[in-house]
Amino acid sequence: LFPLANYAIGSKAVQMEEDPSVDARMKRIEDEYYTLGMRRTVEAVLVVHEHRHPHILMLQIGDSFFKLPGDQLRPGEDEVDGLRRALGLRLGPTMPEEMPPAWEVGEVLGVWWRPKAENFLYPYVPAHITKPREMRKMFLIQLPEKCTFYVPKNMKLLAVPFFDLFETPRRYGNTLSTIPHLSSRINFVYHE
Amino acid sequence: LFPLANYAIGSKAVQMEEDPSVDARMKRIEDEYYTLGMRRTVEAVLVVHEHRHPHILMLQIGDSFFKLPGDQLRPGEDEVDGLRRALGLRLGPTMPEEMPPAWEVGEVLGVWWRPKAENFLYPYVPAHITKPREMRKMFLIQLPEKCTFYVPKNMKLLAVPFFDLFETPRRYGNTLSTIPHLSSRINFVYHE
Ligand SMILES: [Zn+2]
Ligand SMILES: [Zn+2]
Ligand SMILES: [Zn+2]
Numbered sequence: 001l002f003p004l005a006n007y008a009i010g011s012k013a014v015q016m017e018e019d020p021s022v023d024a025r026m027k028r029i030e031d032e033y034y035t036l037g038m039r040r041t042v043e044a045v046l047v048v049h050e051h052r053h054p055h056i057l058m059l060q061i062g063d064s065f066f067k068l069p070g071d072q073l074r075p076g077e078d079e080v081d082g083l084r085r086a087l088g089l090r091l092g093p094t095m096p097e098e099m100p101p102a103w104e105v106g107e108v109l110g111v112w113w114r115p116k117a118e119n120f121l122y123p124y125v126p127a128h129i130t131k132p133r134e135m136r137k138m139f140l141i142q143l144p145e146k147c148t149f150y151v152p153k154n155m156k157l158l159a160v161p162f163f164d165l166f167e168t169p170r171r172y173g174n175t176l177s178t179i180p181h182l183s184s185r186i187n188f189v190y191h192e
Numbered sequence: 193l194f195p196l197a198n199y200a201i202g203s204k205a206v207q208m209e210e211d212p213s214v215d216a217r218m219k220r221i222e223d224e225y226y227t228l229g230m231r232r233t234v235e236a237v238l239v240v241h242e243h244r245h246p247h248i249l250m251l252q253i254g255d256s257f258f259k260l261p262g263d264q265l266r267p268g269e270d271e272v273d274g275l276r277r278a279l280g281l282r283l284g285p286t287m288p289e290e291m292p293p294a295w296e297v298g299e300v301l302g303v304w305w306r307p308k309a310e311n312f313l314y315p316y317v318p319a320h321i322t323k324p325r326e327m328r329k330m331f332l333i334q335l336p337e338k339c340t341f342y343v344p345k346n347m348k349l350l351a352v353p354f355f356d357l358f359e360t361p362r363r364y365g366n367t368l369s370t371i372p373h374l375s376s377r378i379n380f381v382y383h384e
């Protein structure tokens with residue numbers, strides 16, 4: 001891990017959410033289930049440190065909505081390819097002469113399941129569910145020593161410390177709040 | 193994973209807790225820190241299934257105390273060797289002619305830290321703590337298709353379903369309740 005101070009932040013054009021509401025999103029997940037099959041989502045856990053304490057880079061939209069950079073995979077798209085595409089879209093440069101960071105996709109930290117088109121994810125497929133509507137996978141990303149992240153103007157990129165995720169799980173929700181647990185087995189090496 | 197019904201339960205002599213109280217335990221952790229160094233504990237996550245839903249085998253002592261089979265390592269003892277020794281002690285046969293199950297120690301699921309000699313564990317070393325008093329590691333065990341577990345008479349061996357750990361985390365506490373999260377990345381294969 002490298003210090004937060006190694007990373008620079010640029011900005012780029014607004015990126016709107018695809019769905020206007022949670023209900024619209026659930027409806028789309030259900031509709032797409034019948035046309036495209038189960039939704040597959042990949043998310044990136046970008047870790048940096050401050051004073052040798054790990055921090056996760058998260059996107060904040062509005063006051064209280066936090067998410068990891070990531071995206072729904074296209075039909076047939078490979079998980080790692082899709083995650084690299086999503087990282088480029090959310091945090092990569094927009095100028096063709098700027099090199100995007102080398103997104104090194106590492107280990108799977110956790111997998112989440114949406115049994116029905118409802119706004120709740122489980123870390124397992126609940127009993128007797130045979131057709132879950134979404135599978136979401138969190139991957140650890142090895143960041144380069146330095147780079148610039150280009151953040152859409154309607155979002156903020158926050159470095160959230162592990163203690164904050166662990167001590168105020170409600171603020172970050174069911175999935176993000178468990179990142180400290182999910183990465184506890186990873187032996188982070190702190191570079192200055 | 194194999195069905196719970198594949199496993200038989202025998203019993204053996206009572207095994208008392210080493211410390212009479214939590215306070216006594218904390219005092220011993222602190223005293224041993226100065227003589228033996230940081231306490232290292234290893235624990236085993238034994239997984240079976242019922243109706244293709246994963247269940248964890250846990251020891252219950254009294255009405256409300258749950259723990260995984262495991263033990264404190266001896267000075268210099270290897271983690272995997274120590275975990276096999278602990279499994280033999282807690283769940284192995286006592287008759288010399290009985291073969292103990294082959295305890296196949298698999299992946300690390302999570303690591304927990306006790307920053308001070310207090311009854312609380314974190315999934316990371318809290319900021320500015322340089323001398324944690326305990327490190328606890330949970331390992332996944334690949335169980336044989338069938339075997340008999342010999343359980344001390346003062347304990348019960350329970351198969352706790354993932355949904356129970358996930359839905360009533362308070363009952364199982366800070367560490368055990370996260371086992372469904374910690375194993376979500378493992379692709380369990382269900383044998384009948
Ligand atoms: Zn500091
Ligand atoms: Zn910080
Ligand atoms: Zn059933």
Ligand SMILES: [Zn+2]
Nearest residue numbers: 242247351353
């Ligand atoms: Zn059951």
